[in-house]
Amino acid sequence: MINQFSILHNENKKKHVESIVAMAVYQADNAKWLEESIESITSQSYTDFLFIIVIDGPVPGSITQVLNTATMSDNRIVLAQNSHNMGLASSMNSAIDFGLAFEPSFFVRMDADDISEQHRLSRQITYLKKHSNISVLGSALTEINESGKKVGARVMPASHKQITRILPRRCSLNHPTVIIRYNVFLDGHRYNDDLLNTQDYFFWITLASQGYIFRNLKDRLLKFRRVNNFYKRRGLSKSLNEFKARIYAITKLKQYSPYNFFYACGVLSLRLMPGKVVKLAYKLDRHLLERFGKH
Template identity: 30%
Template sequence: MPIVSVVMPVLATPEPLLRQAIQSILDQTLSDWELIIVEDPSDFVCTEVIRSFSDDRIRYVINDQRTGLVRQRNLGLEMAQGQFIAKADSDDISEPQRLQEQFDHLTQNEHIGVVGSHLTIVDSEGQRIGRREYPTDPRDVRRLMRRRNVIAQPAAFFRAELVRRFGGYPDGYPVCQDYAYWSHLAKQGVQLANLQQYLVRYRQHAASIKSTRLRETLDATLRVKDTYWRDEMTLADHGRMLGERLLRHAPASWTQRLFAWMTFRR
């Protein structure tokens, strides 16, 4: 059995970006892994690209019909054979030391269940345009989770036993399913942390900050807070939620600028 199962959902990812994402896993300094790629069908099927990598550590499945990101991710979790699970997006790049650094951290800190990292933000050409930093101490992660998601999905690395104990991603969240999942685990007593290293290059597409998607994200964020964190909220937390509800009705340009300001620094 591999030590790490890397789960990568795919949907119409442009060939150059998908190749870079897969190659970044092949280039890991920790070599005892499996890469589980779960593709939803589209007009641009990636089968030929994926099968061009002749490495038997890659396990690939394409669904007969569109299932959605939550079910793609959960199928990957069901297929995983490793002791640890690493999340990876099909257009992002994991730095070569990523899996080793996160594996070492969890094996040396048995009280931690999930570990993420900081992100380097890159554009469609791979050029650095910013960064995202997250709290590293589990106490700070727990405190801030009731305000926002502070475990980056493409950098998440966690113990496979958590899936067996608490299940996979919850249904009903087309977006923000990661925030819902980490919140669920945190409320079950799982400790979450981040490494100070920048272990993933996160691709920022223009399409990913369209106002319609942002408002959907905002709605889902509010629902996660209502579901998981309302009983722990301070007055300041409630004030933030009120501001987020008002933001749903703000002009799209305001929403986009605020999103850019909140999500990365140059």
């Protein structure tokens, strides 16, 4: 089905911006969290960006009101809409393509229920300017609950070597924290819009196999919303896609170890178990990531 991507509101007068920030908004999003998320971007200490918010399918009036209020108060916000629900990958690809006209250098990911720290963009973009070899830059994050209270953290491995070594076993970048150099898209790469989930995991594997360099900052530059049903989110479709991504990583990155194959099968089995078991495994995973991140 062909997506009819259209611009609903655009008061931007600039012909060039350094960065494109992109967010997709859905029917089930929380209006209060969306407002906080948008404000965390518009109040950044770094200001040279265009903020593209894509409405992916029909949304309730409470969401529309938050979006209309935001666009009226900041002319850096461009409000766009898909003709129907297309998914995150398609929404991000449309934002990427729209942003090309402004000749940006960086593409910034943001989700509608997370909160960026005030100096997030400044910290990451300054780092990318100093390290021209890095194409994809993520960061650590703080996990918060529905009330905004800290409930955990997620620190990913920092070096390119460790990020790519772990890819056959897990997605080693926090997608909502990522900034991608626009050269990646000028080279022709996009998210796979046939995927309704795990699109970031497949994307990193493809880029890693093409020789692009990754890095994670240890700074916790984003507050990630971890809600009560977090451990129950992965249904059969996402679990199977994660399994396929791990096999894809093993083959594309040529990491054919028995451990990697065993891990892929083990995680698939685990995903289908009760939420309490998944929760226990998630805590163990956080502990192992902390160990890998300390280097």
